[in-house]
Amino acid sequence: MSSLPQDLLDILACPQCRGPLEVETASLRCDTCRLRYRVEHGIPVMLIHEAEPLGPDTDVPAAP
Numbered sequence: 001m002s003s004l005p006q007d008l009l010d011i012l013a014c015p016q017c018r019g020p021l022e023v024e025t026a027s028l029r030c031d032t033c034r035l036r037y038r039v040e041h042g043i044p045v046m047l048i049h050e051a052e053p054l055g056p057d058t059d060v061p062a063a064p
């Protein structure tokens, strides 16, 4: 899975806080909300109720 195209990343924002997202290997992360949005087949799942909460301190990658 390659990274998302830059023009797509430019328009993506966290649906909860409208803030910028950090790009991960197969997900997008909002450090403000501490949520991780997964990317399925190259399509980001930008749904708050589908997002995975990050741990309090650790930054463990999502399981494959």
Ligand SMILES: [Zn+2]
Pocket: 014, 015, 016, 017, 018, 019, 030, 031, 032, 033, 034
């Ligand atoms: Zn956010």
